[in-house]
Amino acid sequence: MRYPILCGALLLAACGGDRGATPAADTTAAAAAPAPAGSATITGTVRFSGTAPANPAIDMSEEAACQAKHTGVITDPQVVVTNGMVSNGFVYVKSGLPAGVTYPTPTTPVVIDQNGCLYTPRVFGVMAGQPIEIRNSDPVLHNIKAVPTANRGFNISQPSQGMTTTRTFTTAEVMVPFECNVHGWMNAWVGVMTHPFYATSGADGGFSIQGLPAGTYELEAWHEKLGTRTISVTVAEGGSATAEFSFGPTT
């Protein structure tokens, strides 16, 4: 009776193996064709028509170290619209890429910082297997709780300023939410992609996706509050096309 338990225990102990800095990323198993060189570009903007909904105020009075980094009334930048242009719209190629092609995973990490008790950037994309470096620039405790559906989540703390922790996601997912529980207003969103064709719209609402092979693509723009919009775009080899995403007050 004791042997199965012993074996089971050893197996359990063996299959965890979390002594390193990051949970092991799955290596892409299939020996697939390398990415064909593409040079097409899709650019565009994410727009909002009408009056943007007001962002909620953040009460940072009980976190003085963070409040000191802001001036005036602090609001949570959920919907940022400047002259009709939407920031933090995540635009990515949803379908249309040639089948069986794998794209090299970058080794440079994407950095997300906690500064003034807000995540910067709030919305960003990363490739599956690419390291995400989480930094704490505040002298207070933050925890980073990732609650994905397709990936394995985590809940880690960074109690002091200057700490960095690296994590990776292994499976495509739109979008993995990050939250801080010590500061309930803190949210970020991570788009995990298996290809490099994604971008986040800037303050001018603009985005640019480059290096695409010729083809017809379904492009989706995702926003945390406004919803999603999809557009079909065709590009020729080395050509360019535009996509304009429109959100309205009825989303």
Next chain:
Amino acid sequence: MDWISWMLPPGASTFARDIDWLYYLILVITGIAFVVVEVGLIWFLVKYRARPGRKAHYTHGNNTAEIIWTTIPAVTVVVIGLLSGGVWNNIRGRESVPADAIPYRVHAQQFEWNVTYPGPDGQFDTPDDFTRRNQLHVPVDRPVVVELTAEEVIHSLGIPAFRVKQDAVPGMRIRVWFQATTPGTYEIGCAELCGLGHYKMRAVVTVHSQAEYDRWLGQQSTIAASQ
């Protein structure tokens, strides 16, 4: 900071009077017991140390002694129990919450306290309600009742200066009341392990004079309405 003091830090609520008094009573009783037993122990070790030619006193016990040292502790603890029961009833009893207590809602979650105020109209679920993070403001010398809830795990509302402690249990709405006696600011800590941010669940109670409290309440309500 007195490293060996058995004194309690100053209390700032009506509960502190009763609880502290009980504490000091128990301190005196247990202190006496402590001294009697430990001094007795050391004295026996010295006095009855093995010496050549001296034999131990052969006895199996003494019934009178047994009766004495059973009865005295028993009576003592029963008395402490009865006195404690009275104080407990005043704090936690069915009828203990004063009818005119000002209501608050405190929702404990990983890792913040969200305090909802009924606003100047004193009623919840009306437009002048507002919520503040990690801040509880109350007027002095008025009973206050908190409806305590928890989001996901057990937390515990601990206000040491008021001698208040009540677990917040998800799925339950628990009423905890107190009456502050001294204006000032006091700290709240979470008193039940609730995850990695447990130590960071600090909040502040501000006890205002009635006038100041009304002013503050009006101000907050206006700010909330404008957002």
Next chain:
Amino acid sequence: MATIAPPVEHAGHPLVDDRSFIRKYIFSTDHKIIGIQFLLMSLLFLLVGGALAMVMRWQLGYPGRPLPGGGVLPETMAPGGVVLPEFYNSLVTMHGTFMVFFAIMPLLVGVFGNYLIPLKIGAPDMAFPRLNMASFWTAVPAGILMVAGFFVEGGHASAGWTGYAPLSADPEYTGVSAGQQLWCLSLIILGLSSILGAVNYISTVINLRAPGMTWFRLPLSIWSLFITAILVLLAMPILSGALIMLLFDQTLGTHFFLPAEGGQPILWQHLFWFFGHPEVYILILPAMGMASDVIANGSRKPIFGYHSMVFAIMSIGFLGWIVWGHHMFQSGMNPTLATSFMISTMLIAVPSAIKVFNWLGTMWGGSIRLHVPMLHATAFVAMFVIGGLSGVFMASTPVDIYIHDTYFIVAHLHYVLFGGSLFAIFAAITFWYPKMFGRMMSERLGKIHFGLTFIFYNMVFFPMHQLGLHGHMRRIYDPSIYDFLKPLGGLNRFITISAFLLFATQILFMINFIGSWFRGRKASNNPWDDTGLEWTTPSPPPHGNWPVTPRVYHRPYEFSSPLVEEDFLPQDRELDTPPARAGSAPGH
């Protein structure tokens, strides 16, 4: 009561032991070997539990500073050697878990239950020797599983040794999944080990007492182990049941303790503490019993009030079942129910007080030999008194409002578990070591170890009363977050340094323990001039303990008896003069 006929191979024949090495020392059915196996395993876990506490104390004394040598720890526990809050919560959890379940409980019940019961009642072995072997070898995988939790993703269990739900029931709240499950599984298996042991102890004490060993001639160590075994038998299954329910909530989507679908978080607390309170009496009763044996020996006097002592052991065992709610006064439980628990809790102080006074009565008028076991046993009494008295504060429901979940509780529990149980364990180990290993431990090293341990121990835990009275909460990673706790940084540092010194001092014990095994002076049958049956056979006793079952003529602790020249009268010594007439020496 009738005794079962001794196993055939022992009846009247000289003892022949032709077992292989494996059968003799590894998979042994001999209660003495099993006791020593438990001893080695438990001492190892005592060390582990202590080491975990050292890391905790480092963080409390020097919050946010890198632990010296902490670079070896993985980034998920202590990046750059700085302990993370989630790892701190694991340390808190695992320190308590290892100490309660894998150190103190097996040291008292697994070691001395096994070693002493057959020897002190005159039996050749336990009633069920193979079941006994199974009991130890079930504890081993439980220990392995518990250690394994440190190596899984998400880290080890971090919901406290009390594992309150919902924190422990859903990985989402802690980030810990496999670790918490391993914790449950390990304790379920350990429970099985304990239950097997309890069955054996109860059967053995009832059925295998040597002729003449009546119930009221049993030494108090045996009485306490017997009552403890009954508590184990009845309490462990409750814990197992609760753990299975928790495991189901964690893995199978049930909602016993999760409120979303109607589960009750407080139910976990009721179940856990209904086990948990008898558990703490399991952790103290054998200590009390063995301390009695040592104190009588050290004082050269019979135990004062033997029958009262037996009555007190039984009362504690019984009352221990109806006090569990005192852990839950602030839990949201019905306050009227809380009052009833306060009453029962106040009452349980009485039998403990009776015992303390009887120990004092034993020493009164004695001829006290302060050998190392006696030093530890006396410290046990002195420290247990502090722990017991501090319990009166928290028994009072209103005062508990203030001190619940503060360091006052931590001080109390360490005064009863370390000051109480562990000092009694040191007394027991130093007392029965010669019998177990056939060697004497170094008296000098033993006294130094005792003295330093006693001093450092009080420097660590006494100030925790002050921390608690100041409002310092338990399980807090960084107290300096709170303004009202900032002034306590110096006291926390003092406690931390004292803790390091306390831990380092235990090296002396390890040297003594291991060194004496190989180089200690050979021990005679009865180096302490004691009256118990175990001292009538060689040190260590052969397999089967006695070639012929002993016969008992006297009650225990007959020191300084007027019937004999020596200052001790062994229980099996037949006197030429007839025993005292019935009625003149009650309880003979």
